[in-house]
Amino acid sequence: MSADPVREPAPGFDAARVLALANETFEIEAAAVQGLKARTGEAFVRAVQAMLAVRGRVVVMGMGKSGHIGRKVAATLASTGTPAMFVHPAEASHGDLGMIKAIDLVLAISNGGESDEITAILPVLKRQGVLLVAMTGNAQSTLARHADIVLDSGVAREACPLQLAPTASTTAQLALGDALAVALLDARGFRAEDFARSHPGGALGRKLLTHLSDVMRTGDAVPRVAPDTPFPDLMREMSAKGLGASAIVDEQGRVQGIFTDGDLRRLIERGVDLRAMRARDVMHAGPRVIRNDALAAEAASLMEQHRITSVLVVDAQDRLVGAVNSNDLMRAKVI
Missing domain, CATH: 3.40.50.10490 (Glucose-6-phosphate isomerase like protein; domain 1)
Known part of the structure; x- marks a missing residue:
């Protein structure tokens, strides 16, 4: 050798x-x-x-x-x-x-x-x-x-x-x-958007040109329940939609709170009896949300900053219009 x-x-x-x-x-x-x-x-x-x-x-x-x-x-x-x-x-x-x-x-x-x-x-x-x-x-x-x-x-x-x-x-x-x-x-x-237009094939272009509306889940794909929804039904909605979370919205569709897999684990660790609970009892009020006209990169930054894996998307009237998680952003090569 x-x-x-x-x-x-x-x-x-x-x-x-x-x-x-x-x-x-x-x-x-x-x-x-x-x-x-x-x-x-x-x-x-x-x-x-x-x-x-x-x-x-x-x-x-x-x-x-x-x-x-x-x-x-x-x-x-x-x-x-x-x-x-x-x-x-x-x-x-x-x-x-x-x-x-x-x-x-x-x-x-x-x-x-x-x-x-x-x-x-x-x-x-x-x-x-x-x-x-x-x-x-x-x-x-x-x-x-x-x-x-x-x-x-x-x-x-x-x-x-x-x-x-x-x-x-x-x-x-x-x-x-x-x-x-x-x-x-x-x-x-x-501007940054102008730079991205001359770099559409690269990671920078994807970050600067991809909007949330291009990658977020919409319609029936977004898990949502009313505040008085029984806990078993809340879990069924979460399981069916596969986001790892569910939004809790009022009659006008405005976000009241969110319930996530992490919230479930923490409640179980505390020994809370969930059978009689309703969505309003277990939700995290005032969750992080992002406007639907934002860039996908802004959602990635929000998740990283607050150490969350999903975020709800709202319109100008704070009505729920979509949701996105880290897997969605990874598939779009934003992160």
Whole structure:
């Protein structure tokens, strides 16, 4: 059996140096992000205004590691209400420039600002009249000189000990891109429901788009009895409907109380004679209820907060219209 490389580190392995480099990286990259605050001013505001006003899309470009950041920035913009896409600069020179129209805005990301693939297409973009926003760490670069707006993403140094691999610079680019997305979503009045509409297939979409009316039990499936119902009949209603509880309602259908499996266990433990009891005698008055126009996620939160497994659903007049339990929410993948 081969040796475990984790249990047997290579000769000369220095655990203390590993941790020291990790901590130094955190410090350098945190300083790089903090340094953006002093340089984020009028140009940032103009960039946000331009992206809000653009009639087409924000087209993000970048080469190498800046390209990876650019893809993430484009995806974040698109998912938060700003139409955006990523175009690879090298592919742009071979036909993909056709994707970019005069109504678009290009956000070009390059730390040095001299990426050949980007500088090669700058004249074409300018002839098309495309608004160009540069995110660069070199204000004197070719990219910066051609740009209409320059966002300074410069860093004092990279976290890489060799000062070669983009590390702190890409962290700063990512943070600046996120800042743009956050400012834009706020300016657009973008809401959680809007975010969910662009994520309908994920758990977040289900939580934000699923309403109680989509998952709750209704009609005869909801166990309910009148306050004067004999205890045996109350138990038969609970058993038949399988919710683990029953609502107690008045003649108008307004909720007066609830009786649950847990209530039954507690009464039995106390030795209470239930045979002569009626629903009003054993119910828990003033139960937790939720409106039928609420999100299913709100019902899940209510159950978790109060450590209950089911909740009654009422309309604006407090009349019982449904019920839901944790199993219903699990089947709908809300929890």
